[in-house]
Amino acid sequence: MEHIELFFKSIFIDNMVFATFLGMCSYLAVSKKVATAVGLGAAVIFVLAVTVPLNWLLDQYILQEGALSWLGEEYAAYDLSFLSFIMFIATIATMVQLVEIIVEKFSPSLYNSLGIFLPLIAVNCAILGGSLFMQSREIPSLGLALTYGIGSGIGWFLAILAIAAIREKIRYSSVPPALRGLGITFIITGLMAIGFMSFGGMLTGGDEEQKETPKVEATIENKKEEKKDAKEIIADNTKTNNQ
């Protein structure tokens, strides 16, 4: 149950593109054709599914405060969490290289369809973001980390697939000249993000009466604090709704 909940939450509610803007660069640059978008999306799912659990292990056994205690008593006091950025990005860059080499060796056809996208992925914010969110949300187990990786990958895949399909069609409509290309893509993404916000109530269960009231309260509270960003508001709403 935990797994299913996290899975759907990372696809729809905390969608990488629409809720946190991760991986926007390649999302905007590679979404002109559906076929290429599918290739990049698949590569992102794959790399996230590998790197998030790997970085979870690193975080759990090397980086966290007291994580080194398996080495012996005297190491228990070390806190290496300031190294997480460099560790995570090095892991991702190495994994991407490794995956590229392995895929090239064992499945040339997959390499031909994914190959050109793999180097791009090392610097895709969605990948590093996945690992950093995994760390900051304190995902409790390796299995959940894997679920989270795959789920957010699929969320990203859905987003780029949808925008690529829309951009293919929009070529035939008359967009104001100054908005053509980038501008309209931004606005469409904004509208899609508004659509995805409606998934916020998805994991509340069937209890109608309990669902409505806390949600409104939570929104008002958040507005008063005025400091939270949108992602936190959504996360808070879901949390309150879950209770």
Add this chain to the structure above:
Amino acid sequence: MGLLSKKDAALITDPLADNNPITIQVLGICSALAITAELKASIVMAVSVLFVLGLGNVVISLMRNIIPSKIRIIVQLIVVATLVIIVDLVLKAFAYELSKTLSVFVGLIITNCIIMGRFEAFALGNGPWKSFLDGVGNSLGYGVILIAVGFFRELLGSGTLLGYKVLGDPIEKTGLYAIGYENNGFMLLSPMALIVVGIIIWIQRSRNTALIEEN
């Protein structure tokens, strides 16, 4: 410009307008939009990127002749990651609240495409001084958009600027609120950041028609 030659000055001024990293080169959108709900966070983000890109460009440019081209991506990532760790620790020490608001987005400066993009496109082929100017120019261009978006989102969304209640107090009904003005809470949510940037692009391209894309 006595200090800078004409060419050098162009390195700084070009990215501010007609070659803006966000609206024209489409770089660095990832970590830019999520933190623009408040002006203060936008400014801090802009300054952090200025530091990382200015310094990183110089470092990469100094090393450009000894980096083997096959592993250059990893070398670049390590340089950025080191600089970002410095930014992160400084923020945690002197502006803890703010570093909580920015959360993982400080770390995401590492994969900010502006940085890798400028390293690849400029620092690997030019001297340190020019690279420094290019880095400063591009991060200023990035900062301008970030601050503009942050300004409108904070003003319309919560009626404040940098935390000061410029439009009056919504609870005691003073200032604009006395005549029935309401904050648009929707501006604080993520979709509006995209739409605000879309509108900025629209305005920019209407003013300078040479930038319009062919579908």
